[in-house]
Amino acid sequence: MSSLCLQRLQEERKKWRKDHPFGFFAKPTKKADGTMNLQKWEAGIPGKEGTIWHEGVYPLTIEYPDEYPSKPPKVKLPSGFYHPNVYPSGTICLSILNEEQDWRPAITLKQICLGIQDLLDTPNPNSPAQEPAWRAFQKNKADYERKVVLQAKQYAK
Amino acid sequence: MSRDSNITKIIGKDNLNKLRATKCLLIGAGGIGSELLKDLILMEFGEIHLVDLDTIDLSNLNRQFLFRQRDIKQPKSTTAVKAVQGFNNSKLIPYEGNIMDTTQFPLHWFGEFDIIFNALDNLAARRYVNKMSQFLSIPLLESGTSGFDGYMQPIIPNETECFDCTKKETPKTFPVCTIRSTPSQPIHCIVWAKNFLFAQLFAADINVDSNSENKDWGTTDEDEIKRIKQETNELQELQNIILSGDNSLIPKIIEKIFIHDIEKLLKIENLWKTRTKPIPLNINDIKTDLTDRDLDLSALWSIQDQIQKFSSITSKLMKRMEEEDNHIEFDKDDKDTLEFVSTAANIRSHIFNIPQKSVFDIKQIAGNIIPAIATTNAIIAGLSSLVSLRVLSLLDYAKISKPTDLNMTFTTKASNISQNRYLSNPTLAKPNCNCPVCSKVMRGVMNIPSNIFKELKLKDVINILAAKYNFDTEELSILDTTGQRLLSDFDFDSLDEKTLEEIKVVPGSVILVTDETEDENGMGLKPLELYIEAKDINIGKISDIALPDLKIPLVQMTTPEEQNNESSTFETAVLQTNEVINLDIDDDNEDLKKRKLQEESSNATQNKRSKHEEDDMEIIEEDDIIELD
Numbered sequence: 001m002s003s004l005c006l007q008r009l010q011e012e013r014k015k016w017r018k019d020h021p022f023g024f025f026a027k028p029t030k031k032a033d034g035t036m037n038l039q040k041w042e043a044g045i046p047g048k049e050g051t052i053w054h055e056g057v058y059p060l061t062i063e064y065p066d067e068y069p070s071k072p073p074k075v076k077l078p079s080g081f082y083h084p085n086v087y088p089s090g091t092i093c094l095s096i097l098n099e100e101q102d103w104r105p106a107i108t109l110k111q112i113c114l115g116i117q118d119l120l121d122t123p124n125p126n127s128p129a130q131e132p133a134w135r136a137f138q139k140n141k142a143d144y145e146r147k148v149v150l151q152a153k154q155y156a157k
Numbered sequence: 158m159s160r161d162s163n164i165t166k167i168i169g170k171d172n173l174n175k176l177r178a179t180k181c182l183l184i185g186a187g188g189i190g191s192e193l194l195k196d197l198i199l200m201e202f203g204e205i206h207l208v209d210l211d212t213i214d215l216s217n218l219n220r221q222f223l224f225r226q227r228d229i230k231q232p233k234s235t236t237a238v239k240a241v242q243g244f245n246n247s248k249l250i251p252y253e254g255n256i257m258d259t260t261q262f263p264l265h266w267f268g269e270f271d272i273i274f275n276a277l278d279n280l281a282a283r284r285y286v287n288k289m290s291q292f293l294s295i296p297l298l299e300s301g302t303s304g305f306d307g308y309m310q311p312i313i314p315n316e317t318e319c320f321d322c323t324k325k326e327t328p329k330t331f332p333v334c335t336i337r338s339t340p341s342q343p344i345h346c347i348v349w350a351k352n353f354l355f356a357q358l359f360a361a362d363i364n365v366d367s368n369s370e371n372k373d374w375g376t377t378d379e380d381e382i383k384r385i386k387q388e389t390n391e392l393q394e395l396q397n398i399i400l401s402g403d404n405s406l407i408p409k410i411i412e413k414i415f416i417h418d419i420e421k422l423l424k425i426e427n428l429w430k431t432r433t434k435p436i437p438l439n440i441n442d443i444k445t446d447l448t449d450r451d452l453d454l455s456a457l458w459s460i461q462d463q464i465q466k467f468s469s470i471t472s473k474l475m476k477r478m479e480e481e482d483n484h485i486e487f488d489k490d491d492k493d494t495l496e497f498v499s500t501a502a503n504i505r506s507h508i509f510n511i512p513q514k515s516v517f518d519i520k521q522i523a524g525n526i527i528p529a530i531a532t533t534n535a536i537i538a539g540l541s542s543l544v545s546l547r548v549l550s551l552l553d554y555a556k557i558s559k560p561t562d563l564n565m566t567f568t569t570k571a572s573n574i575s576q577n578r579y580l581s582n583p584t585l586a587k588p589n590c591n592c593p594v595c596s597k598v599m600r601g602v603m604n605i606p607s608n609i610f611k612e613l614k615l616k617d618v619i620n621i622l623a624a625k626y627n628f629d630t631e632e633l634s635i636l637d638t639t640g641q642r643l644l645s646d647f648d649f650d651s652l653d654e655k656t657l658e659e660i661k662v663v664p665g666s667v668i669l670v671t672d673e674t675e676d677e678n679g680m681g682l683k684p685l686e687l688y689i690e691a692k693d694i695n696i697g698k699i700s701d702i703a704l705p706d707l708k709i710p711l712v713q714m715t716t717p718e719e720q721n722n723e724s725s726t727f728e729t730a731v732l733q734t735n736e737v738i739n740l741d742i743d744d745d746n747e748d749l750k751k752r753k754l755q756e757e758s759s760n761a762t763q764n765k766r767s768k769h770e771e772d773d774m775e776i777i778e779e780d781d782i783i784e785l786d
Contacts, residue, residue, distance in 0.1 A: 003288075003321065004593040006638055006669065007684070010646075011714075014634075014673050017647065028643060034652055035660065036643035038636070070324065093334055100331075127334060128425045135424075 005068045009038040012109050023057070023157075024113050039064045045113055046157065051121040052148045056155035060116065062109070069105035072097045075112060082151050084123040084134040093129040094119055160246065164201050172551040173201065179549060180204040180269060184256050184286060185276030186233040187211065188529050189300055191221045192538030193276050194237055197247070200542060204248040206270070208262070209233040210255045220531035257285045259639075259665025264292060264602065264688050272545055273297045276538070280325060284594075287312065287320035288667075291595050292602070292688055296548045298541045304528050307537040308567035311548050311585065314595065316560035322589035322596075338422055339432060343506055343514050344522060350501035351487055351523050354414065355494065357392050358399050359474060359485040402479055404472040408443045411464065415504055416440065435508045438464070447472045454516040460507050467500035489524030498523055533568075540566050561585050598669070601705030603687040605657070606697020607664070615645055615660060616653040617699065625704050626685065628672040636669040637662060638686070647673065664691035681714040 009028075016026055026043035028036040041062040047053025058081075064073045075097055076090040077083070085093045095101040096115050128134035136144035165173050181202050183193055186209035197205050213221070213228045213236060223240035224233070234251035241249070254261045256277075267273070267289045275297060277283050283299065290297040290312060297312040299320055312319050335341070336349050395413060398406045419437040422428065442464055449469045452458055458466065473493055477485060487494045499519040506513050520526070546552045547563055557563055564582040588595050605613065615635070623630045634646035644660060645653055652660050662668065671684040685707070694701055 003598075003638065003669075006636060006641060007593050007597065010634055010636060010643070010669075010671065013643075013646070027648075031642060033642075033661065034655075035637070035640070036649055037641070038643050039641060087337070126427055128427050129334065131421065131425055134427070138427075 005064065005066055006038065008069050009064060013038070016109055020110055021114060024117075026062075026109055026113065039066075039068075041109075043109075043113060045117050045120070047152055048117060048121055052145050053120045053152055055149070055157065056152035057157045058120070058155050060113075062112070069107075071099050072103040072107070073112070075116065082133045082147050083120065083130075084125060084137045085119060085127060085129050086133070087129045091129075092116060092119070093124075093127050161201055164199075168546060168551050169553060172553065176201055176546075176549070176551055177203040179271045181206070181545075182267070182270040182273045183207045183276060184274065184282070185209055185278065186221075186223075186237040186251075187217065187276065187278060188220055188531070188534040189302065189538050189541075190233075190276035191223045191237060192535050193274055193542060194223070194241060196538055196542035197274070198241055198245050198249075200546075202247050204250070206250045206252065207234050207238060208252045208254060208256050209237075210253065220529060220534060222531075256282055259663075263665055264289065264690055267295065268293050270295060272549060274541060274545070275299045277301075283320055288594060290314055291319060292600055298545055298548070300537050300541045302529070302533040302537050305530055305533055306568040306570060307533045308565065309537050309540045309544065310565040311544055311563045313548070313560035313563070313585070315588065317563070317585040318588055319592060319595040321594035322586075322592040338425075339428055340505065340509050340511060341432075343502070343511055346502040346505040346509070346511060347498065347514070347519055347523050349505060350498040354501050355487050355498055358396055359478065359494075360487070361396065399471075399475055399478060400483060402475050404447060404475055405445065407447070407468050407471050407475075408445055410471065411438070411443050411467065412440065414501075415508060419508055433510050435510070437508060438504070444468070449473065455518075457513050457515055458503070460504065463500045463503045463507070463513075466496060467504060470496045470500065487523070489520050489526070495520055495523070537566075561587060598684045598686045599707055599709055600686045601688070601707055602690050603668075603705075604690050604692040604703040605664075606694045606701045607691035608694075608697050609699065609702075610663065610691070611656055611658040613657050613699065613702075614653065615655055615657065615662075618657070619645065619653065621699070621702060621704070622670055622685075626672075626682070626707070626709055628670070628682070629674050632673045634671045634673055636671075638667045638669050639665070644668070662689060664689055675714055676711075679714055680711045682709050683712045685709060 013028065020026065023046035024044060026041055028038050029040045029042055031037045041064075043060040043062060044057040045060055046057045047055065058077060061076045062073050063076075065071050075092050075094075077086050077092060079090040080088060081090050087093065094115060096103060096107055096112065123133075123137055125134065125138055133144065133147070136147065161173060164176075168176065179202055181197065181204070183190060183197065183205055186194065186207055190207070190209065194205065194207060209232070211233050212230050213224045213233055215226075215229055218224055218226065218229075221233075223237045228236045228240075232251075232253045234253050238249045238251040252261070256262055273286060273290055273295055275283060275286055277286070283301075287297060287299070289295075291314045294314040296314070297320075298309065299312055300309040301307060310320075311317065331345060331348060335345055336353065340346050340349065391413065395410055398410055415438040417437075419435050423434060423437075442461065444461075444465065445468070446465050447469045448465075450466070452462060452466065470493055474485060474497060477493065485491075485494060487498060489495055496516060499514070499516040502519060503513040505511075514522070544563065544566075547555055547557055550556065561584055563585050565585055566580050566582045569578050569581045570576075590596050619630055619633055619635065622628055623633065632647060635644040636642065637644055640661070643649060644662070657663075666689045667686060668689065669684055669686050672682045675681040687704075692701065692703070
């Protein structure tokens with residue numbers, strides 16, 4: 001890993017400690033040897049109040065590549081997560097997480113987490129990543145909302 | 158005429174004596190390394206230590222002129238030293254080993270040298286040696302070539318730009334969506350075939366708990382769970398077919414990946430609003446002919462031939478799985494794996510209406526091959542050895558008054574600076590003040606008696622550091638940069654009571670120590686990077702631990718938010734010196750062999766830098782081309 005990556009990740013941790021949005025959590029995972037792995041984090045994203053997502057806190061894994069911050073982290077929800085822009089594996093299709101689109105080295109963990117919270121309730125039907133949620137969102141809103149609420153209960157706070 | 162008369166004429170008798178007393182380290186005995194070894198010997202360097210971890214391969218022989226057919230599979234370093242005996246007048250010491258091995262090559266070993274020559278072929282080792290040269294303030298001559306292009310850069314620690322002062326381009330990645338759902342170029346299909354399909358079928362770990370009943374599916378809907386299970390299990394099924402060794406099932410694989418999966422994609426109509434729809438294979442095209450035929454590897458095959466070849470090669474690989482422990486890695490020189498990836502990529506290209514590529518072309522793309530040119534290596538090595546005389550102040554008629562008077566060199570073609578000149582040689586720049594390696598940290602060596610690693614606790618180290626440098630123990634974070642681990646910080650102290658031995662902080666470890674206290678203006682103490690060395694004392698005590706005497710300055714602690722402004726100094730610097738490696742697959746120009754280097758256009762001609770990663774007919778970072786879902 002480059003020095004830049006490691007220094008930046010420790011900075012991210014410090015920043016998060018000083019200032020993070022209410023209801024969110026994020027911390028590096030433990031390695032088998034008991035040390036902290038700064039390249040792999042776990043986070044929780046609360047659904048926004050007043051939306052069908054609000055009951056849940058959705059678990060994320062964030063993996064930072066060696067080339068971070070030149071390259072974006074890979075952010076995943078649990079596999080099988082029900083959302084039009086989430087791949088069956090859980091990988092999130094979001095422009096700020098895409099090197100060729102809107103990723104910039106200055107984007108912080110806080111911005112990523114807030115971006116994902118936004119995406120939950122405002123899916124982008126033009127970049128479908130899974131068929132069921134995308135189809136329901138387009139064609140059967142009632143069914144879509146029912147499933148989202150069920151899922152929220154499963155990840156209840 | 159005596160052997161040293163030429164060099165005497167050039168540098169004078171006194172300087173020749175100094176050169177005879179100079180001890181240099183040459184890292185790499187490959188393309189540039191062979192040339193450099195010859196050059197340094199002819200220049201009469203007193204002592205040359207040569208390190209290489211590799212053995213000689215047939216493909217090296219066209220340019221690594223010290224090696225012969227009979228040397229294949231022999232270590233490069235020792236073979237090179239034997240090969241030059243006939244004209245050698247220097248003390249030569251070969252080492253077989255990885256330069257990043259801290260046991261074989263501890264920091265104090267590097268400290269013996271007056272100058273270091275890099276003739277490496279990978280980014281990790283270049284970064285590592287750069288860092289060692291920074292720790293010890295030893296001048297480093299960095300070099301690299303890629304096809305007809307190359308560069309040479311002297312690095313004088315603390316005085317000139319280090320290797321990491323400019324951003325290094327890493328292999329291009331593609332968005333998951335492009336690879337999995339909407340490929341539009343041959344490379345997308347090749348990446349899919351190599352990193353996704355091949356990896357899943359032949360190189361994936363067999364997932365034992367994919368059927369576990371109490372897995373968290375993220376939904377309670379029975380149908381939905383069934384669908385997800387099916388999705389995750391489908392690939393497993395394909396892998397099971399491969400493992401079954403039953404080649405009559407191969408048509409099932411083809412049906413799944415080239416018909417059913419495509420049909421599923423077609424159902425997501427939004428994907429095809431602005432794109433050409435893929436056309437799944439016709440079920441009638443899938444034959445069960447498994448005969449292994451030899452086809453022209455540089456020609457484009459018909460789709461029938463592709464399917465037939467895909468079937469026969471899959472059958473062959475199925476058989477090999479049994480013999481090879483159910484695990485085969487993609488290797489561009491393994492014809493079976495290459496043909497599997499080629500045919501799979503081409504069938505997918507056919508489906509998505511993308512031009513096909515020959516096996517030969519795909520080998521270059523999938524293997525990330527950059528052709529190595531002997532002449533480029535010779536030119537770059539020549540420049541590197543020549544400039545070393547100026548670095549060592551042995552050229553009286555070309556004296557430098559300061560390190561930034563030295564020149565670096567790079568081929569202008571790579572950077573589009575000039576079509577008329579082959580080389581450009583600007584003087585060196587000062588260190589980039591935002592460089593995470595040379596400028597953003599203080600640096601030193603922490604000597605610890607070798608017998609106390611097993612009793613010295615992390616907490617003791619924290620206290621010793623705090624006492625020496627006035628750190629706040631509560632705010633101190635300690636990172637192990639070698640193992641990329643966080644050992645202790647404000648919110649993590651469970652290892653503080655462990656000994657260094659227990660947490661595997663060993664001689665050769667590099668730790669990064671930061672006091673995270675900031676004043677109201679965002680100023681804090683500069684981070685400190687310490688190389689841990691073992692001091693061999695009989696019965697050392699904690700009081701024998703030696704830390705460098707440093708005055709740690711207050712600096713502005715940069716925060717990501719401050720960098721939000723896109724025109725921050727570091728990013729601007731990066732853009733100016735940026736270089737993009739293009740996988741130029743739509744261009745049929747064979748000259749550059751599918752790979753071009755181009756530099757972002759910029760007015761600041763003087764600041765242009767061109768960086769090439771490779772000097773060898775090798776890979777950039779083999780396993781790192783892409784991220785896959």
